[in-house]
Amino acid sequence: MKEVRGVVRDNTRVAHDTFLLSLDCDLPVSRPGQFVMLQVACGYEPFLRRPFAILGNQARTLEILYKIKGHGTRLLAEKRTGDNVNVLGPLGKGFSVHDGEETIVYMAGGTGLPPILSLAENLRQGILILGVQSKDQIPLLSRISSLPGVELKLATIDGSCGRMGLATDVLDDVVCNVSGSVKIYACGPKGMLLATSECAKRIGAWCEVSLEEFMSCGFGVCTGCVVETTGGNRRVCREGPVFNAQEILF
Amino acid sequence: MKEVRGVVRDNTRVAHDTFLLSLDCDLPVSRPGQFVMLQVACGYEPFLRRPFAILGNQARTLEILYKIKGHGTRLLAEKRTGDNVNVLGPLGKGFSVHDGEETIVYMAGGTGLPPILSLAENLRQGILILGVQSKDQIPLLSRISSLPGVELKLATIDGSCGRMGLATDVLDDVVCNVSGSVKIYACGPKGMLLATSECAKRIGAWCEVSLEEFMSCGFGVCTGCVVETTGGNRRVCREGPVFNAQEILF
Amino acid sequence: MDTRVEIAKGVVLKNPVLSASGTFAYGEEFSEIFDLSLLGGIITKGLSLKPKKGNPCPRVFETTAGMINSIGLENIGVDAFVQEKLPFLGQFYTPVIVNFFGNEEEEYEQVAARLDVDGISALEMNVSCPNVKKGGIEFGKEPDILYSLVSRVRSITRKPLFVKLSPMVKDIREMALAAQEAGADALTCANTIPAMAIDETTWRPVLGNITGGLSGPAIKPVALKLVFDVYQCVNIPVIASGGIATYRDVIQFLLAGASAVEVGSASLRDPMCFISIIEGTAAYMKEHSIESVAELTGKLII
Amino acid sequence: MDTRVEIAKGVVLKNPVLSASGTFAYGEEFSEIFDLSLLGGIITKGLSLKPKKGNPCPRVFETTAGMINSIGLENIGVDAFVQEKLPFLGQFYTPVIVNFFGNEEEEYEQVAARLDVDGISALEMNVSCPNVKKGGIEFGKEPDILYSLVSRVRSITRKPLFVKLSPMVKDIREMALAAQEAGADALTCANTIPAMAIDETTWRPVLGNITGGLSGPAIKPVALKLVFDVYQCVNIPVIASGGIATYRDVIQFLLAGASAVEVGSASLRDPMCFISIIEGTAAYMKEHSIESVAELTGKLII
Ligand SMILES: Cc1cc2nc3c(=O)[nH]c(=O)nc-3n(C[C@H](O)[C@H](O)[C@H](O)COP(=O)(O)OP(=O)(O)OC[C@H]3O[C@@H](n4cnc5c(N)ncnc54)[C@H](O)[C@@H]3O)c2cc1C
Ligand SMILES: Cc1cc2nc3c(=O)[nH]c(=O)nc-3n(C[C@H](O)[C@H](O)[C@H](O)COP(=O)(O)OP(=O)(O)OC[C@H]3O[C@@H](n4cnc5c(N)ncnc54)[C@H](O)[C@@H]3O)c2cc1C
Ligand SMILES: Cc1cc2nc3c(=O)[nH]c(=O)nc-3n(C[C@H](O)[C@H](O)[C@H](O)COP(=O)(O)O)c2cc1C
Ligand SMILES: Cc1cc2nc3c(=O)[nH]c(=O)nc-3n(C[C@H](O)[C@H](O)[C@H](O)COP(=O)(O)O)c2cc1C
Ligand code: FES
Numbered sequence A, B: 001m002k003e004v005r006g007v008v009r010d011n012t013r014v015a016h017d018t019f020l021l022s023l024d025c026d027l028p029v030s031r032p033g034q035f036v037m038l039q040v041a042c043g044y045e046p047f048l049r050r051p052f053a054i055l056g057n058q059a060r061t062l063e064i065l066y067k068i069k070g071h072g073t074r075l076l077a078e079k080r081t082g083d084n085v086n087v088l089g090p091l092g093k094g095f096s097v098h099d100g101e102e103t104i105v106y107m108a109g110g111t112g113l114p115p116i117l118s119l120a121e122n123l124r125q126g127i128l129i130l131g132v133q134s135k136d137q138i139p140l141l142s143r144i145s146s147l148p149g150v151e152l153k154l155a156t157i158d159g160s161c162g163r164m165g166l167a168t169d170v171l172d173d174v175v176c177n178v179s180g181s182v183k184i185y186a187c188g189p190k191g192m193l194l195a196t197s198e199c200a201k202r203i204g205a206w207c208e209v210s211l212e213e214f215m216s217c218g219f220g221v222c223t224g225c226v227v228e229t230t231g232g233n234r235r236v237c238r239e240g241p242v243f244n245a246q247e248i249l250f
Numbered sequence C, D: 001m002d003t004r005v006e007i008a009k010g011v012v013l014k015n016p017v018l019s020a021s022g023t024f025a026y027g028e029e030f031s032e033i034f035d036l037s038l039l040g041g042i043i044t045k046g047l048s049l050k051p052k053k054g055n056p057c058p059r060v061f062e063t064t065a066g067m068i069n070s071i072g073l074e075n076i077g078v079d080a081f082v083q084e085k086l087p088f089l090g091q092f093y094t095p096v097i098v099n100f101f102g103n104e105e106e107e108y109e110q111v112a113a114r115l116d117v118d119g120i121s122a123l124e125m126n127v128s129c130p131n132v133k134k135g136g137i138e139f140g141k142e143p144d145i146l147y148s149l150v151s152r153v154r155s156i157t158r159k160p161l162f163v164k165l166s167p168m169v170k171d172i173r174e175m176a177l178a179a180q181e182a183g184a185d186a187l188t189c190a191n192t193i194p195a196m197a198i199d200e201t202t203w204r205p206v207l208g209n210i211t212g213g214l215s216g217p218a219i220k221p222v223a224l225k226l227v228f229d230v231y232q233c234v235n236i237p238v239i240a241s242g243g244i245a246t247y248r249d250v251i252q253f254l255l256a257g258a259s260a261v262e263v264g265s266a267s268l269r270d271p272m273c274f275i276s277i278i279e280g281t282a283a284y285m286k287e288h289s290i291e292s293v294a295e296l297t298g299k300l301i302i
């Protein structure tokens, strides 16, 4: 964990309400699933930093893929090339390293895409299931679909692209068709994580989920972001955001 | 008094730390000495509006000449062409109409220039004494010095231009040399207003001063900006900012 | 959909949005920019028996998302109000609620007595004043002192009587109950929070009076809690005050237990905010098919 | 120029800037980004006799220029602290002040007794907890209850004892005097202000615990007034807490009467702010030729 200055190199809309931010920034080495806390305001509006998954962190370039949700992300979208953004990170524990024989299945929903994409870009194997509302909400489609070794499967609620329905519907199909054991990595809405975790349990797959909680500090000092696990309270920002799905008391 | 939307047409530096702001804005007719309250922030930083004298208000264009003092004026200086600035005004009472035979002397110091310049541009006669720290702090010099019917006399503390010393030093000279009676209009630091008022009293001249007080509302409802006068408390924003100098208990 | 609310017997507001005392003067200035008949009601600047000069300047200081004031209750006095200001306010189709205070119980009684005139819908007692006879402790700090004060004023006037509570107390519920038992018709919750500002460049307090009261969005979360606490222990209406600036704030305060709200500091920065708050509240009710304010008051889901 | 300050007998801070309790955990995380030996002192998360799970989530909500928390005092318990965390903190050249609390007087005594070990410079008692034996009223609300509690803890420990006062009381001076008389060595002024937040889209309280405590820049003007009031009535050092985020805030609180300050919420948003606050304070003192903190404490010009 370090506090470093980021300088906006690029901040471009890549889908409906979704932006890709590239910062020139000397962040220490990170792993997929870790995140940063960005200071989006100069003053106190908003008062706290905002958490974002690290999409890329190479060659002194930090990549963040974010969706406009409220005031903080709106301010972020107003940043122009050359503006400063203070960065605290890398934070949390990332996904566990994969070195087995299993088929990897990635599950991504909504703002859950960035950490999953980061992991898939790193592992370069497996099946990536992405669920969104509709086609125009898929960011970086060409980047995702051209990922070497990774097969992309889409699910849209409105059926505008890929299968009509939820990412978890696709998951059920996929796990039926895979021979051998499966390892699942998921990030997205709570409902999706719960369904994914239940599916994993059913088929006896190893499953890691990355959680989102409101974070005031992001580095473990306030215990504002705890989640109940089989081992008691755990700080999402410090012991997570990635957890073994079976430990979470959803 | 109306609340109107202003749209920045131009916002240019015209002297050290001093900017000229032109707003497209449908403000009701105003008179010299009146002012507006500008909403400089979208959120609550700062919370309150900021008061500025009306320099010009013609042809749907509101002109404000302002100096950077703190956070609010810094934000104002960041406004670009096309940005919105909410305007409340015109506020307060302006200078009294001049229709006598007296020689008019205008006294302006620091941020006190705008209302005085507005009055001089309106009356087109008299002697304008402007006191500043040094030459590079004089905004709109060509506009002021080419004012038809108005003679400009400068005083700089560092002697870089005009007479070295205070505006009130120049005033003492001027009133000695004027034949006939004198009418003085002044705006600037309290010390200058006090000295001007005493000079006026000595020579029996009518003297109006425009005061500055911290203003939270600017339209008379909070009584936060009162000044003690011979007639009791008066709200600077409502009964002022222009007062007969002899009524003020400095 | 009906935004009206009866805040005391016979006092019907056309919507739950009132001006707060001390940020609306006596209505004249605001009447220049919008029609005061649009308001749920008007609460005027606090009045004392004699005109009051108030505190030395500076009297106001801006803070992060708020402001501190130490106006010192400057006002024109009750008689001048009744003669010079009340007729003006009578032009508008909205209840006039008069805020008042005293330095001792007798002064409260005397002011209340003089306000027993036509054109005034209700009285709002400011009890955050030092009791000069009791060593300067605020009337609003001790339940028994408050009970005694409110009882005395209650017996003097037949107007609906609102008691505006002080926020900085041990337990606001005690105070609310004392005021209710003494006959208050509604409770305003709450006044400004004692505060101060210091200029580190001059080493002096910023305000001429050294200390003042904090208001504005900064204190909203505190006011919300006070309203929530008071609502649960009384059976008279609660009027919220503290940091209200948007219709969302109104809805939140209604859910916490308020029957109406007062807008103070926010209207200093943005006098037209009354209109957007009133319209926003009505639009919210419409959108959510809420038929009456009562369907919101205290309806927080816990 | 000397930024050191002796906050209690034998407890010398190298500068007047302390971490606040509950926003610094037990120091490990902050130690990853700066050398904790730079701090005036460390105040750790509040400890109870047994580990405590705290309140349901959400536990934190952001407000205008501040935040509300209802962590519910989650902590690892006094024994785990002494065994697992204290040795780590012992590496740094800065006093460790341990914050603690209880649900009844006995628990305070028991925790204090277990903290009578090497490596702890002083204890800070959080008295904003409900007294379960006395119907849940906070210890910090009544002078006699506070006096009794502090006296009992005082007789248990020889460590310097700081009492952290509740802000929401009738008159903080009564509480300050009670704590002083009972033997407190310093007073921390003050804890968070009771507050709440409501989501008007769900009609529910935002926090799992319904209510929480407000902190951050929004409350600074209130904390400044409390410190000012307390300083004038006691003769033990006052430690300020509430909204401190810059060195200018530090100077203002020192002028109001503080001998040291705690930085809480501001360090959640900006963990490195400790460094800029400490450096800024030293630079201010140097620039103004102030030889010692004592030349600032309480030196407000009135
Ligand atoms: C570990 C982690 C990683 C994340 N990574 C990404 C990412 O890579 N890309 C991305 O677009 N978003 C990501 N998010 C979510 C992102 O942090 C929030 O969308 C953002 O903070 C919203 O800020 P705002 O000021 O725009 O919204 P606000 O105005 O604060 O709130 C708008 C809405 O968003 C919710 N929200 C606000 N803050 C958070 C928060 N910290 N966590 C969850 N919900 C919140 C609020 O409850 C509210 O409903 C991540 C969150 C976490 C916890
Ligand atoms: C009737 C009136 C007319 C004015 N006309 C002009 C004008 O035409 N051009 C111009 O440049 N300035 C004018 N001023 C002054 C201008 O309002 C302040 O400089 C401005 O409000 C500072 O805002 P800020 O946020 O930048 O400074 P802040 O950060 O708020 O404060 C910086 C410094 O300015 C002082 N200050 C802040 N607000 C005021 C205020 N309302 N009045 C006086 N001092 C203040 C503060 O005490 C502080 O010392 C006028 C003031 C008044 C009362
Ligand atoms: C400038 C000013 C003057 C005030 N004067 C009075 C007053 O005379 N009587 C009173 O009961 N409250 C007075 N108040 C308190 C307000 O009515 C209101 O209760 C408080 O400011 C909190 O609400 P707000 O955050 O909306 O301002 C005053 C507040 C301000 C800011
Ligand atoms: C997340 C959080 C947790 C806190 N936990 C404690 C605690 O355990 N014990 C305590 O005495 N104060 C606790 N506090 C109060 C702080 O120590 C501090 O007094 C208060 O937040 C005001 O200071 P600030 O505005 O600098 O945050 C906590 C505050 C926050 C924000
Ligand atoms: S956000 Fe503070 S501990 Fe996780």
Ligand code: FES
Pocket (backbone or CB within 6 Å): B214, B215, B216, B217, B218, B219, B220, B221, B222, B223, B224, B225, B226, B235, B236, B237, B238
């Ligand atoms: S600033 Fe409010 S009355 Fe003048």
